[in-house]
Amino acid sequence: MEPELILINENLALPAAELQFRFTTGGGPGGQHVNKTATRVTLLFDVAASPSLDEETRARLLDRLAGRLDRRGVLQISAQESRSQWQNREAAVARLQALLAAALVEQPERRPTRPSRRARQERLDDKRRRSTLKQARQRRWDD
Template sequence: MRVTDQIVIQEWELHESFIRASGPGGQNVNKVETAVQLRFNVKNSPSLEDAVKRRLMAIAGRRMTKDGELVIEARRFRVQERNRADARERLAAMIERATIAPKPRKKRKISPNQKRKRLEAKRRIGEKKLNRTKPSVTD
């Protein structure tokens, strides 16, 4: 399965199992296993670089198992072949998204004028709150 020009996932890395889908389909739902469960072992994949693996694991979220396996369930369609294609497309999209490294955050300095304005606003609010206190009664 070709994801990008540099990344090609071998067929032996993908494990598909077929399960019964819920939802519409009449009696067919109870008889035919049309939903697809696609498993891809991200941790041990020789096709992906370490940085891509880390980002893919972060993107996958709860679809990731403790063993480093990505599980994608496709049950949108009533036909097994379309669900297989859908699962593979979703996997390819996730891997493609993981190949793009996030831009590093640029640290910005607060201008002295902004700092002064912020502190003045804090001081004004503090004074306003001080004026709300009840006067103390002294005998």
């Protein structure tokens, strides 16, 4: 039996064995059920040590997800929307897929542009108008 794969994009699929799940009791409303069942899911994915990632992909993920990673390079995603542990687990995996796919999209290189001649002229005209308006408000001491 082949291991289950989590598809991220057309170039990357992660084995489900690389994902760790932690289950805790969820917060918020729910009465007695929420106090006794571990339905909150925390998904852990070790970006820094994943054998499925090549060096270029790993570097891009570490750079783009730096704000969401802990010191060891582990990404944590929590889900607690549902009362079902299974549904929360599926939601956490879906969030992981979306987050990694968005981080792996290549940003187009920015080409510097210049303002047009008309835009420069309008900016200067506006500055002149503002200047004359402010000068008209000033009191004249030579009167």
